[in-house]
Amino acid sequence: MLSGKMSSSNSVIQAQKLLDQLRMEAGMERFKISLTAADLVRYCQEHRHSDPLLTGIAASSNPFKDKKTCVLL
Known part of the structure; x- marks a missing residue:
């Protein structure tokens, strides 16, 4: 009976941690992908002259x- 209560309390604690994590992630400010991709393209174009791969x-x-x-003999 005691191990059942401990297991139940552990799963409640884990669920609370997951809920806290999800709340934190939901509250984060997101960047619009189109703005970020445009910035990346602009950066690559501006620095292409110094890119050794190009x-x-x-x-x-x-x-x-x-x-x-x-030399092989």
Whole structure:
């Protein structure tokens, strides 16, 4: 009988925590996705000249470029 009461009180506590979490999430201010996506697109367009994935890396400044070539005999 005692373990049934403890189990019941644990589930009530868990339900209360979940309810508190959901209330907190419901009260959060949300951003409109269209505004956020537009800002992201604008940022990417403004910084595309410095993006190495778009412009590439000069061979002279690439630290990962092999210094020597491998020769097999």
